[in-house]
Amino acid sequence: MLFEELIPRTWVALFHTLLDGEHLSDIFHAWPPLQGTNQHGDGINWQHSPESLLLCIGNTGSSCWPVLAPDGTVANHNDLSSVFVAGASEEMDVLQALTTFGLEITRPPDHVFAIFGVCDDLDFTPLSPEGAHSALLVSCCLMWS
Numbered sequence: 001m002l003f004e005e006l007i008p009r010t011w012v013a014l015f016h017t018l019l020d021g022e023h024l025s026d027i028f029h030a031w032p033p034l035q036g037t038n039q040h041g042d043g044i045n046w047q048h049s050p051e052s053l054l055l056c057i058g059n060t061g062s063s064c065w066p067v068l069a070p071d072g073t074v075a076n077h078n079d080l081s082s083v084f085v086a087g088a089s090e091e092m093d094v095l096q097a098l099t100t101f102g103l104e105i106t107r108p109p110d111h112v113f114a115i116f117g118v119c120d121d122l123d124f125t126p127l128s129p130e131g132a133h134s135a136l137l138v139s140c141c142l143m144w145s
Contacts, residue, residue, distance in 0.1 A: 007049065008056035015057075015064045019077055026074065027064050028109050054115050058122045065106040070099045078104055084127040084135070087113050098132055102139035 011032070018024035032049045057064060061079045069075035072092055086095055086107045095105050105127060116124060125131055 004048070004052050005056075008052045009060075011053050012056055012060060012062050012064070016062065019064060026066055027077075028066075028112055031112055033111070050112070050115050051119055054112070054119055055122055058119075058124065067104045067106060068095055068099050070096050072096055075099075078106075080106075080122075080124050083125070084131060085113070085116060085124050086127040090127060095127075098127075098136070101136055103132060103135050 015024075015027050015030065018030060019027070024030060032053060056062075058080045061081065063077050063079045065078055065080055065083050066074040067076050067078050067083060072095075083104045083106045086105050088107065088110045090107065095107060099105055116122065116126070
Protein backbone atom coordinates (compact mmCIF):
# COMPACT_ATOMS: atom_id res chain seq x y z
CA MET A 1 0.00 0.00 0.00
CA LEU A 2 2.81 2.42 0.82
CA PHE A 3 4.59 2.13 -2.53
CA GLU A 4 1.46 1.57 -4.65
CA GLU A 5 -0.75 4.34 -3.22
CA LEU A 6 0.67 6.63 -0.56
CA ILE A 7 4.01 7.48 -2.15
CA PRO A 8 2.50 8.12 -5.62
CA ARG A 9 -0.18 10.40 -4.09
CA THR A 10 2.50 12.27 -2.19
CA TRP A 11 4.55 12.60 -5.38
CA VAL A 12 1.51 14.03 -7.22
CA ALA A 13 1.02 16.54 -4.39
CA LEU A 14 4.69 17.49 -4.77
CA PHE A 15 4.15 18.06 -8.50
CA HIS A 16 1.26 20.42 -7.75
CA THR A 17 3.27 22.28 -5.13
CA LEU A 18 6.19 22.70 -7.52
CA LEU A 19 3.94 23.77 -10.40
CA ASP A 20 1.82 26.15 -8.29
CA GLY A 21 4.89 27.82 -6.85
CA GLU A 22 6.39 28.08 -10.34
CA HIS A 23 9.48 26.24 -9.11
CA LEU A 24 9.21 23.75 -11.93
CA SER A 25 7.59 23.99 -15.34
CA ASP A 26 8.42 20.45 -16.44
CA ILE A 27 7.32 17.67 -14.09
CA PHE A 28 9.52 15.22 -15.92
CA HIS A 29 12.54 16.69 -14.15
CA ALA A 30 11.00 15.49 -10.88
CA TRP A 31 9.84 12.10 -12.20
CA PRO A 32 11.19 9.03 -10.40
CA PRO A 33 13.87 7.24 -12.38
CA LEU A 34 13.15 3.88 -13.93
CA GLN A 35 14.24 1.03 -11.73
CA GLY A 36 15.96 -2.11 -12.84
CA THR A 37 14.61 -5.55 -12.08
CA ASN A 38 15.55 -6.17 -8.49
CA GLN A 39 15.32 -9.55 -6.84
CA HIS A 40 16.11 -8.40 -3.30
CA GLY A 41 16.75 -5.40 -1.10
CA ASP A 42 15.21 -1.95 -1.04
CA GLY A 43 15.02 -1.79 -4.85
CA ILE A 44 12.13 -4.24 -4.86
CA ASN A 45 9.95 -1.66 -3.12
CA TRP A 46 10.78 1.07 -5.64
CA GLN A 47 10.71 -1.16 -8.72
CA HIS A 48 7.22 -0.12 -9.88
CA SER A 49 7.18 3.43 -8.54
CA PRO A 50 7.20 5.12 -12.00
CA GLU A 51 4.22 3.00 -13.11
CA SER A 52 2.38 3.61 -9.84
CA LEU A 53 2.93 7.33 -10.20
CA LEU A 54 1.64 7.37 -13.78
CA LEU A 55 -1.47 5.43 -12.76
CA CYS A 56 -2.05 7.77 -9.82
CA ILE A 57 -1.79 10.86 -12.03
CA GLY A 58 -4.11 9.34 -14.61
CA ASN A 59 -6.68 8.03 -12.14
CA THR A 60 -6.89 11.22 -10.07
CA GLY A 61 -7.21 13.55 -13.06
CA SER A 62 -4.31 15.71 -11.90
CA SER A 63 -3.58 18.67 -14.14
CA CYS A 64 0.16 18.32 -14.20
CA TRP A 65 0.88 17.30 -17.80
CA PRO A 66 2.82 20.03 -19.61
CA VAL A 67 0.92 21.13 -22.71
CA LEU A 68 3.00 22.33 -25.64
CA ALA A 69 2.52 25.86 -26.93
CA PRO A 70 2.89 26.67 -30.65
CA ASP A 71 6.40 28.00 -29.95
CA GLY A 72 7.47 24.72 -28.32
CA THR A 73 7.42 25.98 -24.73
CA VAL A 74 4.99 24.87 -22.03
CA ALA A 75 1.68 26.71 -22.41
CA ASN A 76 -0.09 25.28 -19.36
CA HIS A 77 -0.74 22.01 -17.59
CA ASN A 78 -3.73 19.77 -18.07
CA ASP A 79 -5.03 16.36 -17.03
CA LEU A 80 -4.10 13.26 -18.99
CA SER A 81 -7.58 12.72 -20.40
CA SER A 82 -7.48 16.18 -22.07
CA VAL A 83 -4.22 15.82 -23.97
CA PHE A 84 -2.71 13.77 -26.75
CA VAL A 85 0.42 11.93 -25.67
CA ALA A 86 3.23 12.20 -28.21
CA GLY A 87 6.45 10.24 -28.14
CA ALA A 88 9.82 11.95 -28.16
CA SER A 89 10.32 10.68 -31.72
CA GLU A 90 7.52 12.93 -33.00
CA GLU A 91 8.86 15.90 -34.95
CA MET A 92 8.59 19.14 -32.98
CA ASP A 93 7.60 21.05 -36.15
CA VAL A 94 4.57 18.79 -36.57
CA LEU A 95 3.61 19.09 -32.91
CA GLN A 96 3.89 22.88 -33.02
CA ALA A 97 1.70 23.02 -36.12
CA LEU A 98 -0.95 20.87 -34.43
CA THR A 99 -0.92 23.03 -31.30
CA THR A 100 -1.43 26.12 -33.48
CA PHE A 101 -4.80 24.64 -34.43
CA GLY A 102 -5.83 23.95 -30.85
CA LEU A 103 -4.65 20.43 -30.13
CA GLU A 104 -3.35 19.97 -26.60
CA ILE A 105 -0.28 17.75 -26.72
CA THR A 106 2.11 16.58 -24.05
CA ARG A 107 5.46 15.09 -25.01
CA PRO A 108 7.05 13.10 -22.20
CA PRO A 109 10.65 11.97 -22.48
CA ASP A 110 11.31 8.40 -23.63
CA HIS A 111 11.69 6.95 -20.13
CA VAL A 112 8.22 8.24 -19.15
CA PHE A 113 6.61 7.50 -22.52
CA ALA A 114 7.77 3.87 -22.22
CA ILE A 115 5.71 3.47 -19.05
CA PHE A 116 2.49 4.10 -20.97
CA GLY A 117 3.03 0.79 -22.73
CA VAL A 118 3.04 -1.23 -19.51
CA CYS A 119 0.12 0.46 -17.73
CA ASP A 120 -2.87 -1.48 -19.04
CA ASP A 121 -5.35 0.27 -16.73
CA LEU A 122 -4.40 3.75 -17.89
CA ASP A 123 -6.83 5.74 -20.03
CA PHE A 124 -4.93 8.08 -22.37
CA THR A 125 -4.97 9.16 -26.00
CA PRO A 126 -1.77 8.56 -27.93
CA LEU A 127 -1.14 11.00 -30.74
CA SER A 128 -2.00 9.33 -34.02
CA PRO A 129 -2.84 10.57 -37.51
CA GLU A 130 -6.46 9.47 -37.04
CA GLY A 131 -6.84 11.12 -33.65
CA ALA A 132 -5.19 14.34 -34.82
CA HIS A 133 -7.42 14.40 -37.92
CA SER A 134 -10.60 14.06 -35.85
CA ALA A 135 -9.49 16.71 -33.36
CA LEU A 136 -8.49 19.08 -36.16
CA LEU A 137 -11.92 18.71 -37.77
CA VAL A 138 -13.59 19.64 -34.47
CA SER A 139 -11.16 22.50 -33.90
CA CYS A 140 -11.69 23.92 -37.39
CA CYS A 141 -15.48 23.67 -37.06
CA LEU A 142 -15.29 25.61 -33.80
CA MET A 143 -13.09 28.25 -35.43
CA TRP A 144 -15.46 28.74 -38.33
CA SER A 145 -18.68 28.82 -36.34
